[in-house]
Amino acid sequence: MKSFFNKGSSNSPAEASEAFEAADEKELLRKRIPLWRYLLFSFSGGVLFASALPPFNLWVLGFAALAPLVWCCARTGWKQGALCGWFWGMGWALFAFQFLREIELPVPYLLAPVLSLWPAVAGGIIAALGRNLLMPGEVQAEEYEKRKDYFSSRLPWYRTLLFILLAAIVYTLVEWTRSRLFTWNDLSVTQWRNLPFIQLCSVTGSYGVLFLAALGGAALGAVTLRKGKYCLLGVLGVLLLNWGWGAYRMNYSMPETDRVWKPALIQGDLSQRRHPGEKEFREAMQTYIQLTQAAAKEKPEMIIWPESAVPMPLRSAHPWGREYAQNFRLLLLQCRIPMLIGTIDFAYPKPGEVNFGSTNSALCFDSEGRLIYKYDKIHRVPYGEYIPFRKWLPEFIIRMVDMGRDLTPGVNRKPLELPGNLKVSTAVCYEGVFGYLTRDFARRGAKVLAVLSNDAWYPRSSEPEQHLANAVMRAVETGLPMVRCGNNGGSGVVAPDGSLREFLDVPGVPGRKEIKRGQAWGKVEVPYKDRPVMTFYVKWGEWFIWLLLGGGSVLLIISARERIRYCRKVPRSDRHIDWGN
Numbered sequence: 001m002k003s004f005f006n007k008g009s010s011n012s013p014a015e016a017s018e019a020f021e022a023a024d025e026k027e028l029l030r031k032r033i034p035l036w037r038y039l040l041f042s043f044s045g046g047v048l049f050a051s052a053l054p055p056f057n058l059w060v061l062g063f064a065a066l067a068p069l070v071w072c073c074a075r076t077g078w079k080q081g082a083l084c085g086w087f088w089g090m091g092w093a094l095f096a097f098q099f100l101r102e103i104e105l106p107v108p109y110l111l112a113p114v115l116s117l118w119p120a121v122a123g124g125i126i127a128a129l130g131r132n133l134l135m136p137g138e139v140q141a142e143e144y145e146k147r148k149d150y151f152s153s154r155l156p157w158y159r160t161l162l163f164i165l166l167a168a169i170v171y172t173l174v175e176w177t178r179s180r181l182f183t184w185n186d187l188s189v190t191q192w193r194n195l196p197f198i199q200l201c202s203v204t205g206s207y208g209v210l211f212l213a214a215l216g217g218a219a220l221g222a223v224t225l226r227k228g229k230y231c232l233l234g235v236l237g238v239l240l241l242n243w244g245w246g247a248y249r250m251n252y253s254m255p256e257t258d259r260v261w262k263p264a265l266i267q268g269d270l271s272q273r274r275h276p277g278e279k280e281f282r283e284a285m286q287t288y289i290q291l292t293q294a295a296a297k298e299k300p301e302m303i304i305w306p307e308s309a310v311p312m313p314l315r316s317a318h319p320w321g322r323e324y325a326q327n328f329r330l331l332l333l334q335c336r337i338p339m340l341i342g343t344i345d346f347a348y349p350k351p352g353e354v355n356f357g358s359t360n361s362a363l364c365f366d367s368e369g370r371l372i373y374k375y376d377k378i379h380r381v382p383y384g385e386y387i388p389f390r391k392w393l394p395e396f397i398i399r400m401v402d403m404g405r406d407l408t409p410g411v412n413r414k415p416l417e418l419p420g421n422l423k424v425s426t427a428v429c430y431e432g433v434f435g436y437l438t439r440d441f442a443r444r445g446a447k448v449l450a451v452l453s454n455d456a457w458y459p460r461s462s463e464p465e466q467h468l469a470n471a472v473m474r475a476v477e478t479g480l481p482m483v484r485c486g487n488n489g490g491s492g493v494v495a496p497d498g499s500l501r502e503f504l505d506v507p508g509v510p511g512r513k514e515i516k517r518g519q520a521w522g523k524v525e526v527p528y529k530d531r532p533v534m535t536f537y538v539k540w541g542e543w544f545i546w547l548l549l550g551g552g553s554v555l556l557i558i559s560a561r562e563r564i565r566y567c568r569k570v571p572r573s574d575r576h577i578d579w580g581n
Contacts, residue, residue: 035080038072042084045069045217046091046119052190053096054469055462062190063239065092066217069123070167074222078128085123089116096185099461115182122174126167129559133162134225137565157227162555164231167218169552172211176545182382183433185466187213192469195498197239199246201476202535204544205435209473211548212239250497255479257527261422261448263340264300264523265485265492266291266309267504272456273311281320284310287519289331295521296335302418303335306487307342307360307429307454314343314363332369340364340416342428342452347376347408357408360385362426362452364416373417376410377428379437413437415446421530422447429453432484433470435477435537442478442538447528449475449482456487464489465515472498479535483526489517493524 045068052062072084093112100107131140139150175186188210191197200208219235222228268287273280288309295303312320314328332339345361360380364373380386386406415423425441425448432438432451441449451471455464468490475482475494482494492503492514502525506518 035083038076038080038084039087041068042072042088042123043091046088046093047095049092049187049190050095053185054465057193059190059192059194062187062213063216064220065187065190066167066171066214067221069119070126070164070218070221071224073123073127073130073167074134074163074225076127077131078124081127082120082124084127086113086116086120088123089119092116092119092185096466099458099463099466102458102461102463115178118174118178119171122171125170125174129170129556130163130166132559132562132566133166133555134159135562137562137567138569140562140566141569152226155226157230160222160225160227161231161234162558163225164215164218164222164235165551166555166559167221168211168215169548169555171214171218172207173545173548173552175210176207176542179434184470186210188473189466189469192472192498194243196243196246196250198473198476198498199249200242201473202249202479202537205439205477205537205542206473207542207548208544211544212242215239254497255529255533257481257529259420259422259528259530261302261418261420261424261483261526261528262300262523263302263304263483263526264295264298264521265483265504266295266303266305267486267488267491267518267520268306268309269488269517269519270456271459276311278320281310281312281324285312285324285327289327291519291521292331292335292339295523296337298523300337300523303337303339304450304452304483304485305339305341306485306491307452308344309342309454309487313345313358314341315345329369332365332367336367338364338366338418340426340450340452342454345374345376347410359408359410360428361410362428364426373426375412375416375426375428377407377431378410378413379431379434380407380409381430413440413444415441415444416450422528424448424450427451429455432474432482433467435474436541438474438478438480439538439541442480442532442534446478446480447530447532448526449478449480451482451484453484453490454487455489459488459517464517468514472500477535477537479538480532481526481528483524489515491520491522493526495527 045065048061049065051058052060052065069084069088073081076084090112093115094108097108097111097115100111134155135147135150139147179186186206188198188206190213191209198209200212215235216239219232223232266288268284268291270284270287273284276284288305292303310324312318312324314321314325340362342360342362345359345363347357347359359376361377362375363371366372377385382388415425417423423445425438425446427437427441427449429452432453438449453467455467458464464486468484471482471484472494475496476498479496481496484494485491493501495501500514503513504516504520504522505513506516506520509516509518
């Protein structure tokens with residue numbers, strides 16, 4: 001009979017004994033903390049993230065959101081780290097995107113697993129590279145007890161600090177890639193009401209705020225590591241310095257305004273009319289006409305309507321479109337005030353094409369009724385205004401979100417030029433949350449950012465407030481005032497420091513003015529600089545991202561060096577063992 005050690009093998013008893021000890025160590029590591037506890041702990045971090053966003057606005061939790069994920073990544077391999085990251089993302093996305101239920105009930109539950117892929121990538125990278133930053137290769141090759149001793153008593157402070165920096169850098173860069181596709185509710189937005197803290201946006205863009213919030217969470221997650229408490233104190237010092245600088249900027253170094261623009265905002269508070277009937281069309285048209293007539297008595301310099309105020313293209317050949325155009329022209333001649341409105345329009349066909357494309361546009365008419373400016377939405381909403389990968393998607397998903405056409409993206413980024421040397425950018429709805437667009441508007445001479453929005457898809461949820469929170473960051477980045485006109489809330493002025501000014505009040509409706517729903521109109525004052533100074537972010541763009549890429553590359557080299565040392569110490573056949581901390 002073969003012994004236990006050489007059963008089915010020709011290995012010597014000594015070799016079999018070593019293999020048995022390695023297997024025993026692997027089993028010990030596996031049982032140290034059950035995986036489900038890691039996953040549950042990571043999920044709780046995502047919930048903290050969602051709680052820091054509207055409607056709860058518990059912004060302090062934004063600094064703790066990443067801590068559970070970083071804690072788990074410091075103690076697991078890359079596969080477990082990726083799984084923890086995915087669960088962390090689910091805790092965030094399932095709650096932060098609940099407003100999408102108002103489109104179709106399954107939408108947030110279908111979207112959350114996809115959005116969670118980005119945190120999964122971050123978690124896997126942090127766990128894989130962080131292991132090598134925390135432990136030299138020769139220590140990783142030692143048995144469990146020696147690695148545990150190193151971790152608890154000999155781990156240098158600088159390795160803990162490098163791991164914290166790595167976690168914040170990786171998370172920020174991964175979120176930066178997501179912003180190219182679907183930017184909404186990133187970690188920087190949790191601080192939208194912490195005005196001194198977000199002044200950093202004027203230098204780094206919102207990614208600087210995101211990085212500092214991630215840095216705070218990473219330091220908190222690493223507090224149990226050796227010297228982790230001292231690293232946490234150092235990071236807290238950095239956060240307080242940023243807050244102090246932001247307070248100074250708001251109180252002493254913000255440029256004084258020398259001009260005031262006085263437009264009137266019209267908020268119709270109408271339901272979403274995706275396929276309007278005749279009654280709905282006429283109700284919308286009459287509502288905006290009546291509110292405009294009331295606002296015109298205050299003699300504003302311009303009257304602004306929100307995106308798609310009336311659910312019919314103004315320049316359509318449809319009988320309702322002709323009726324709309326006729327009534328709108330009569331309104332202009334009656335009021336004799338320039339108007340900026342949101343409407344579906346058309347794009348001229350390209351050479352060789354026959355069909356006109358549809359555009360989501362902002363049209364400006366002078367007091368005589370002449371069209372003087374047309375802006376077509378550039379950054380369309382995926383799965384709302386166009387369907388990416390339409391050919392490959394299941395038909396039930398297309399039916400859920402399709403509006404019957406893919407809108408044509410615009411190309412014109414020039415601001416609207418008004419009397420008094422005033423230039424106004426005219427972003428449409430979702431575009432107001434993209435830093436690259438508002439930065440380009442500012443570089444082209446815009447002195448005021450205007451956003452025409454319609455959040456009627458979400459009549460009861462916190463989406464309009466989330467939309468406003470995302471847009472506030474753009475005003476701070478550019479150092480320009482922003483005037484927002486929404487169909488059902490969020491109509492008012494955002495100052496260059498991110499503070500909310502002159503939002504329309506709805507009589508008899510309780511709550512904060514900036515998110516009140518209801519029909520309203522009002523003339524607002526928008527102070528602006530005749531010669532605004534470009535912020536550092538407007539001048540240099542995403543330089544901070546390139547800085548993080550450089551820093552991340554250095555940490556990658558350090559990690560690769562330690563991995564090489566480990567591989568030299570450990571035979572390939574033994575590398576399957578979980579070399580956990």
